[in-house]
Structures are given as C-alpha cells and as structure tokens.
Amino acid sequence: MNAVGTSLTSLLGEARRAARAYPTLLRVGLSEVVAYRAEFVVWILTTNMPFVMLAIWHAVASDGPVGRFGQKDFIAYYLGGWVIRLLTSTWLVWELSMEIRAGTLSARLLRPLHPLFAFSAQHLAALPMRLLIVTPVVAALVWLAGDRLAIRDPRILLIFLGAMVGAWLLIFFVMVLLGSLSFFLESAVGVFEVWLALFAVMSGYLVPLELLPAWVGRIARLSPFDSMLAFPLETLIGLRSLGTALRDLLTQWAYVAVLAAAGLSVWRRGVRRYVAFGG
C-alpha cells in the first residue's frame, strides 16, 4: 500500500517536472528546426508522391468519375492527404536507432526527464514550421475544392481534430516501438522500411482505400493504418458519415492505447538491456 503511494507520488512528481520543462523543450526544438531549414525543405520535397498520384488519377478521371471520385474529389483527397501526412509524421525511428547505436542515448537517460517526453517535445516543436509550409497547399485546397470539405459541420470538425491528435499519437508510438527494436536488432531501419511500404499502401497515402483491389482494401480498413491517415482524411472531405466517423474515432483511440502500451513496454525492456551491456 505504502509502496504504491510512494510510486504514485514519484510519478506525479515526474509529470510535474515534465510539464515545467516542456515549454523550454519546445523552444529548443523550434530553434533546431530553424537551424536545419535547408534539410527541412529537402525533406518536404521528398514527399512528392501524393502529387504524382494526383496527376495520374486526374488523368484517369478526365472521362468521368471513378467510383465516388471525380477530378475535384481527387484534388481534395491528395492535397488533404499530403497536409495530414506532413502534420502527423515523425522521423523518430532514425533518431532513436542512431542514438542507440552510437550510444548517445545514455546522455538522455541521465537527464531527470523521460527521453520520450523530450523527443515528443522536439517533434511538436516542428509543427509551427510545418504549418507554415502547408499553408499554401491548404489555401489551394480550399480554393480548388473547398466545397468538398466536410468540416464546416462543427461536429465533423471536432471529430477531425480528435482524429488528428489520435493519428499523431498513434504514429509517434509506432515510431517508439520500431525505434526501440534497435535495442535488439541490428537492422531496425530495415523493418522500418517494410513498415513504410505497408503504410503507403494500407493507409490510403498512395491510393484511396476504396479504389484498392477489394481484398487489400478490406484488410487496410481493419488495420491501424486506416486510423493513421485514411480516417482523418476521409472525415475531412466528407467520405465518412458522422456515425461512421464516431465509431472510427473510438477504434483509433483504442489503437492508440494498445500501441502506446506495446511501444512503452518494448522501450522499457530495451533500456534495461541497453544499460546492462552499456555499463
């Protein structure tokens, strides 16, 4: 009983410390992004795939709509998808596996703050810069296909915001899980590449889920990949009704809970092992 009480107090203390440090960490993260702005821009340019896919579907739909998708729907879909992807993606896997292999993670572990807190601050801090980058594309989206946006309904808007937070958390914890594999495997980055390929297909990043071959689409809708991109995106442009969206929001947050638990447990086990042979 007493032990539980002590650990609860220490947990609360840690949370309070984290909350106090967070603003500073955000500031540090922001200046990091500003310092590496050239790399940032190159990274943005590497995410050109949705635009290529948009060109292709636009050509396909020139002689009539494809399923539920006309040319305008494709514009809304791919521009929206790019914006959501940019706002929710993190490159934590690279950092984690590099720090683990180079041993620089030790320094982070020594600090009186959970390393994952610090990482999350670093990635949240990149958001203002990313918002700046996506603004012109959002403007183009509103101008070219504004009537496709379903978030003028405040209820849909609320679900969309919840879905964005959920997607960010989900992707963050998947990255923690995959990055922590570096504690055990040499080629965790290889695993990550496989994951990336699956993500591209199953999340609707390359092709809208309903236009995939039927069996792939069915698997994709059940998988967590749906929650990472397709769900917020299709809610945004009104492809999911209010009822469906609410149900999918619950599914998404259930996935967040599961992956958070899985990611943190692998992380904890990895850190124990790391300390054991790092000395």
Place this chain on the structure above:
Amino acid sequence: MRMSAVTAMQYRADFLLKGIISLVWLGVALIPLVSVFHQRSSVRGWTFPEALVVVGWFSLMKGILEGAISPSLTSVVEHVRKGTLDFLLLKPADAQFLVSTAKFEPWRVMDMLGAVAVFGYAFHTLGHAPRPAAVAVALALLAVAISVLYALWILVVSASFWVVKVDNLSYLFGSLFDAGRWPIAVFRGALWFLFTFVFPLALMTSYPAMALLDRLPATTAWVALAGGLGFAGVARLVWRRALAFYTSASS
C-alpha cells in the same frame, strides 16, 4: 566486384532479407497500377500489360541504381566529408572511374529478376514477343538510360563538394525516381516537362518500354540518344569543376 559479392555473402540472412524486401517493394509498386487499371482498361492510350512493361524497366533501372550506382557514389560523399578522397585522387587511374566502381550490392539482382518476371507476364498477356529489332533499339536505349542515370547521380554527388550534407538529396532523388514507374503519357504540363527534360524519367523507363512495344517514333529515339550523351558530357564537366573545387582535408 568480387569483394562486394564476398562481403554480402558473409551476411547470408541479411542478403536474403534484403532480396525479399526488394521483391516486396516491387509488389507494392504494382498495387497503385493495378488499382488504376482496375478502373479503366486504358489510360491515355496505355493498357495494363503495356504499362507493366514500363514497370519492368523501372524495376530494372532501380536495381541498377541501387545495386551498382548509388552505393559507390554514397561512399564518395563519405570520402569528401572525412577528407579521405585524397587517397583516391592520388591513384593513377581516373578518379571518376574509381569512385563509381568502389562498391556493389549484389542482392539487387533480385530487382532485375523481378523485372524479367514482369516482362514475361506482360508479353504473355499481350500475346506476342517483341521483335528482335525492337529489342535492339530498347537495349541501345537502356545503355543511354544507364548513362543518364549515372550522370544525374554524378551531378548529385558533385553537389556534395559544395554542400556536404547530401544524403537528404539522395532521398529526394529516390523519391523523384519513383514516378518513373508510370508511362510518361499520363503526365501533363509542368510534371511532363520536369520528367522529360529536367529529370528525364521518360528517357529511363518510358522510351525503352515504348521501343520494346514498337511504338517509339524513330526521331524520338535519335533525340533521346543525343540528349542522353549530352547529359553525360555535362555531368563529366561538372565533376571536373567539382574536383577542382575540392581542397582536400588539410587546407
């Protein structure tokens, strides 16, 4: 070359895993194509098996790029950063030749096997084999395509003499290259211009495929040939300039 094979074979599990990853990627590359042609029997004059021929060339070029061209040139960037390029420059052979043959990644053979399988399936569906003359033109274009690809890479690497952090650029290169799995005819306007003249993907995947399918106009083939050689020449020039700019580790 043999050294690379031996090094790779030491890690047999890794070799197998990477080969499998190559094949998975090929499968993933096919899914958007299958989705598109599930909706329409032809897109801008290309049917599914014809587009598959383009995918075959894409896979082949990707195998060449990632198996033979990019590992060697990535090591140049490393040399430039550490200043060890001096050792290479001191050797009595041409530096460009030395740096581009430094390293091979044999498991990329899987990509090429995949490409052959895709070709086989495509021509089986089309119901006829390519004419020998068409194959000859396609092979000539393959040589041009490889030299253009190589030239582009040399340009990227030359950039590393000025801006050292180039691994980002190589990702950009890879992501642009991915668009090469589509026939050039689906692109219009700015993208068409970009992929035909600036970053000539058309030359690398669509034109050889069209040659194989017997639908490439002869003039286009000649222009492609000349353009490809010109590109390689420019790259050589830039490389020389870049080397002149390189001031070794000590200075």
